[in-house]
Amino acid sequence: MKLSQRSGTIEQSHIRSMTRACNALNGINMAQGVCDLEVPRKVIEGAYTAMNEGFNIYTPTEGLPRLRSAIAAKIKRFYEVEIVPEQVLVSDGATGAFYTACMALLNPLDEVILFEPYYGYHRSTLSSLEVVPTYVRLESPEWKLDMETLEAVVTPKTRAMVICNPANPSGKVYTREELEAIGEFAEKHDLIVFADEMYEHFLYGDAVHVTALSIPSLHDRCVVLSGFSKVFSITGWRLGYAIAPVSVIEAMAQLNDLIYVCAPAPLQIGAAVGLEELGDSYYTELARIHEHKRDLFCDALRDAGLNPSIPAGAYYVMTDVSSVAGNDDFEKAMAILEKTGVASVPGRAFYHDDAGKNMVRFCYSKPLDVLEEAAERIRRL
Ligand SMILES: Cc1ncc(COP(=O)(O)O)c(C=O)c1O
Numbered sequence: 001m002k003l004s005q006r007s008g009t010i011e012q013s014h015i016r017s018m019t020r021a022c023n024a025l026n027g028i029n030m031a032q033g034v035c036d037l038e039v040p041r042k043v044i045e046g047a048y049t050a051m052n053e054g055f056n057i058y059t060p061t062e063g064l065p066r067l068r069s070a071i072a073a074k075i076k077r078f079y080e081v082e083i084v085p086e087q088v089l090v091s092d093g094a095t096g097a098f099y100t101a102c103m104a105l106l107n108p109l110d111e112v113i114l115f116e117p118y119y120g121y122h123r124s125t126l127s128s129l130e131v132v133p134t135y136v137r138l139e140s141p142e143w144k145l146d147m148e149t150l151e152a153v154v155t156p157k158t159r160a161m162v163i164c165n166p167a168n169p170s171g172k173v174y175t176r177e178e179l180e181a182i183g184e185f186a187e188k189h190d191l192i193v194f195a196d197e198m199y200e201h202f203l204y205g206d207a208v209h210v211t212a213l214s215i216p217s218l219h220d221r222c223v224v225l226s227g228f229s230k231v232f233s234i235t236g237w238r239l240g241y242a243i244a245p246v247s248v249i250e251a252m253a254q255l256n257d258l259i260y261v262c263a264p265a266p267l268q269i270g271a272a273v274g275l276e277e278l279g280d281s282y283y284t285e286l287a288r289i290h291e292h293k294r295d296l297f298c299d300a301l302r303d304a305g306l307n308p309s310i311p312a313g314a315y316y317v318m319t320d321v322s323s324v325a326g327n328d329d330f331e332k333a334m335a336i337l338e339k340t341g342v343a344s345v346p347g348r349a350f351y352h353d354d355a356g357k358n359m360v361r362f363c364y365s366k367p368l369d370v371l372e373e374a375a376e377r378i379r380r381l
Helices: 014-024 041-052 065-079 093-105 120-128 147-153 176-189 246-260 265-277 280-303 329-340 368-379
Strands: 088-091 111-116 132-137 158-164 192-196 222-227 240-243 316-320 359-363
Touching: 014 329, 041 265, 065 088, 065 240, 065 265, 088 093, 088 246, 093 120, 093 192, 093 222, 093 240, 093 246, 111 120, 120 132, 132 147, 147 176, 158 176, 176 192, 280 316, 280 368, 329 359, 329 368
Parallel strands: 111 132, 111 158, 158 192, 192 222
Antiparallel strands: 088 240, 222 240, 316 359
8 A cells, every 4th residue: 555645754763673673682772761660559559449430431631630630739839830720631641742732733834943862753743744843953961052053943934842851862951041041032933832841850960840831931832741651650551741821722632632532541540649649759769769870870881981971850861972883873872782782772863964973872761780780781892
């Protein structure tokens, strides 16, 4: 059968191909971003009880009122920002929330600014909707935002920009000043800002998460995306959400209904229970455990003579691999895999051109014993 033009717009995921190569060698897969911690008991029991109590039918497409309220309460609890539950749409993962938001807000040939290195799904989602990504590069190790470069990519067709904060893959955490500058810029050019805050609780050192919702110039022009995949280690439950002005949520809800109908009913209760009942120590512990893993693995990369950019948030590290044999990032990632049995993602997965040819990304959210083994092997590189 002849495939549609759209089906050709999605690049085969480099993460999946590295995973296949890793499995063939029985290696340690640090390519894929799967949070390894145990699911909190309260979350599991909340979902289990909900199933037993009959929460097994469709929910409102916007999400169960209890979960929407719990998300609104969470925004108040962590960020001192007031939102109403009607500003929340629960979807099938942050992935579903972003897709729905793009469908509701963008037209074919609109341009949307992405910061490089980007998260591949952002680019693919835009391309699949015939939206045109444009790129602003942030350079390692600081990943500093240069407002002049940003100004230079704006055209009359630019409708929006995407920020990933904390960023996958760079680990950059945006400061309040940077977000204010982005807010001013967005106001000046009348842009929507999609703020993917999936890793909001994964913060290290003195990094703090500033949600786009707390920046006055962004509050009414941002769509915040987040979810439960990483924070509760439930990537397979497919539960995420968007926060936006009520009129946008209403438009998104129509599309969410069309594509997903609703997010899984009993699992929504599990997530709500998690938000309602897990204390602050759950979140600080999550960050502490990942900070330890970051340090452990970054030390090994340094010892191996690689040059990692130390992440301030999320749970990935981009590292320079110029010193590794191979003509490009793919060959270098394969060389690392063959020598050490540790899989990474070639840098090209995060850039639209060859800027990633001397980089790879490792995901360090691995069980501690596996990570220690990986660190040992990398040291021998
Ligand atoms: C930045 C970012 N956003 C969104 C997602 C996907 O989230 P979900 O599982 O809720 O669809 C990921 C997963 O890796 C991610 O890294």
